Amino acid sequence: MNITSEKPTQHQVKTFIEEMFEPAGTEFEEWEPPDWLPNPPFLRNIQDLQLREWGRQLNNQWKFLGRNIKEDVRVKPDQYSLIYVPYPVIVPGGRFREFYYWDSYWIVGGLLYSEMHHTVKGMLLNFLSIVDKYGFIPNGGRIYYSTRSQPPLLIPMVKSYVDKVKDYTFLKESINTMEKEFQYWMNVHSVNIEKNGKTYRLARYFDASSGPRPESYKEDFQSARLFKTDAEKEDFYSELKAATESGWDFSSRWFVLNATNKGNITNLKTKHIIPVDLNAILYWNADILAEFFTRLGNTKKALLYKNIAKEWLDAVTEILWHDEVGAWLDYDIMNGVKRDYFYPTNISPLWTGCFVSKAKNNSTIGKVVKYLEKHQIMVNLGGVPASLEHTGEQWDYPNAWAPLQYIMVHSLEATGDETAKELAFQIAEKWVRSNYKAYNETNAMYEKYDATVPGGHGGGGEYTVQLGFGWTNGVVMAFLDMYGDRLTVGDTLGGIAPQASTGCILPSSMTTIILSVAALLLPLFIGCLGVVAFNSRKQYILGVKFRKL
Numbered sequence: 001m002n003i004t005s006e007k008p009t010q011h012q013v014k015t016f017i018e019e020m021f022e023p024a025g026t027e028f029e030e031w032e033p034p035d036w037l038p039n040p041p042f043l044r045n046i047q048d049l050q051l052r053e054w055g056r057q058l059n060n061q062w063k064f065l066g067r068n069i070k071e072d073v074r075v076k077p078d079q080y081s082l083i084y085v086p087y088p089v090i091v092p093g094g095r096f097r098e099f100y101y102w103d104s105y106w107i108v109g110g111l112l113y114s115e116m117h118h119t120v121k122g123m124l125l126n127f128l129s130i131v132d133k134y135g136f137i138p139n140g141g142r143i144y145y146s147t148r149s150q151p152p153l154l155i156p157m158v159k160s161y162v163d164k165v166k167d168y169t170f171l172k173e174s175i176n177t178m179e180k181e182f183q184y185w186m187n188v189h190s191v192n193i194e195k196n197g198k199t200y201r202l203a204r205y206f207d208a209s210s211g212p213r214p215e216s217y218k219e220d221f222q223s224a225r226l227f228k229t230d231a232e233k234e235d236f237y238s239e240l241k242a243a244t245e246s247g248w249d250f251s252s253r254w255f256v257l258n259a260t261n262k263g264n265i266t267n268l269k270t271k272h273i274i275p276v277d278l279n280a281i282l283y284w285n286a287d288i289l290a291e292f293f294t295r296l297g298n299t300k301k302a303l304l305y306k307n308i309a310k311e312w313l314d315a316v317t318e319i320l321w322h323d324e325v326g327a328w329l330d331y332d333i334m335n336g337v338k339r340d341y342f343y344p345t346n347i348s349p350l351w352t353g354c355f356v357s358k359a360k361n362n363s364t365i366g367k368v369v370k371y372l373e374k375h376q377i378m379v380n381l382g383g384v385p386a387s388l389e390h391t392g393e394q395w396d397y398p399n400a401w402a403p404l405q406y407i408m409v410h411s412l413e414a415t416g417d418e419t420a421k422e423l424a425f426q427i428a429e430k431w432v433r434s435n436y437k438a439y440n441e442t443n444a445m446y447e448k449y450d451a452t453v454p455g456g457h458g459g460g461g462e463y464t465v466q467l468g469f470g471w472t473n474g475v476v477m478a479f480l481d482m483y484g485d486r487l488t489v490g491d492t493l494g495g496i497a498p499q500a501s502t503g504c505i506l507p508s509s510m511t512t513i514i515l516s517v518a519a520l521l522l523p524l525f526i527g528c529l530g531v532v533a534f535n536s537r538k539q540y541i542l543g544v545k546f547r548k549l
Contacts, residue, residue, distance in 0.1 A: 087122030093468015110474030
């Protein structure tokens with residue numbers, strides 16, 4: 001700075017970075033999973049030969065998404081932004097070179113279908129070591145993520161591994177660390193809510209650290225210019241980080257403007273919203289811990305977590321379930337109102353089992369199905385969108401995301417109701433066909449897709465569409481395994497093949513034609529809405545190593 005009189009040119013800054021920093025990705029070494037199999041058994045259940053071959057190719061992708069961290073990162077952690085973990089990981093792909101917490105749930109699921117048990121165990125041991133160090137699992141595998149987490153899916157990941165492999169020694173050795181992570185969510189994220197003279201405890205996303213997100217410093221700093229005081233700016237930064245902790249960065253789901261979900265990113269109030277899915281997952285965590293302690297013979301701890309699960313179930317039912325709507329809804333603490341807007345997570349308690357036994361009847365399930373019919377979730381040809389709001393943010397219309405399709409399918413399947421289960425199959429079928437069409441045309445799997453166009457990839461948000469892609473591969477594998485005896489490629493070149501009516505709202509032939517034409521025009525309109533969000537907040541990547549001076 002002395003040489004440039006504290007006014008370096010762009011060229012001088014660029015030269016300095018090139019000389020003093022190593023390229024992104026140099027902290028990794030080549031690694032191929034030793035437990036990878038060319039033809040895992042789940043492929044045999046896929047009757048359609050084209051889908052079976054596609055499943056084989058997706059299985060092949062694990063070899064290219066594996067990363068092993070160099071020993072130098074452990075020895076010289078101050079020279080890296082990467083969080084060192086001892087075992088190799090499977091990463092999402094694209095710009096996401098390190099692990100991401102909630103992505104890993106669906107990646108682990110896919111790896112288990114691929115019979116890659118050793119790789120999964122290593123990833124779980126990595127997460128457990130991180131909990132021992134930080135007290136929780138950060139958003140991702142970089143030190144600048146260490147003030148926030150993501151949806152707490154470690155305990156369900158361990159359950160999926162233990163159920164598959166029966167590794168009860170691993171369970172015994174990891175149970176205390178799983179408890180530690182669960183207590184982090186109880187202590188840091190829970191709030192009390194009063195209703196009808198009773199106090200209920202539920203959780204929300206929260207990050208109290210100061211300043212912009214390090215990985216998006218410029219974008220956050222520019223967005224914060226709209227606020228006048230430093231206190232307002234700090235609160236805005238906190239809301240940005242809380243929204244990122246949710247995994248939904250960003251979405252109308254976290255906007256609060258006049259007690260609605262309208263507005264834009266400056267109206268983020270994530271810390272003041274009780275999310276349905278987070279609390280359904282926390283119930284699931286407690287329920288699984290009770291199951292684990294029962295297996296390990298610790299009846300005292302098993303009872304403790306059964307009681308916590310019951311507490312959470314009661315709170316989710318009383319605060320978030322709305323019989324007149326037929327769904328669970330996020331809750332606005334600031335205004336004391338339900339947020340009656342469609343998001344796929346509105347039925348996620350069915351996925352985690354977080355609904356009372358008296359609700360497990362045809363009447364309640366029927367209301368949920370009617371709720372989905374009302375919002376015409378099957379109208380879009382490329383999948384169920386993240387919302388029905390046109391904001392230009394990536395977790396809104398028209399983007400469709402693999403984990404949300406998974407949550408909806410598993411939620412409906414869990415009801416045991418035939419109508420709901422058929423709707424689950426239709427959602428999975430539409431998603432598989434859209435993903436297959438995109439793969440057939442581009443030889444790529446995407447992070448997100450366009451719900452309006454079969455095979456179209458998504459857009460909007462802070463960065464361009466990413467290829468890979470870990471959780472997308474894992475979800476498709478899950479659907480191929482679940483429905484391999486029924487799924488077919490269908491008319492993937494001309495849209496989704498017509499389906500028989502099951503009481504759900506499905507497009508007629510004429511409607512399909514109209515929607516197909518509209519699907520060609522709508523992305524242009526959505527693109528206009530999203531251009532500001534896309535161009536003004538392109539995210540920086542800090543995944544580099546310092547060279548010695």
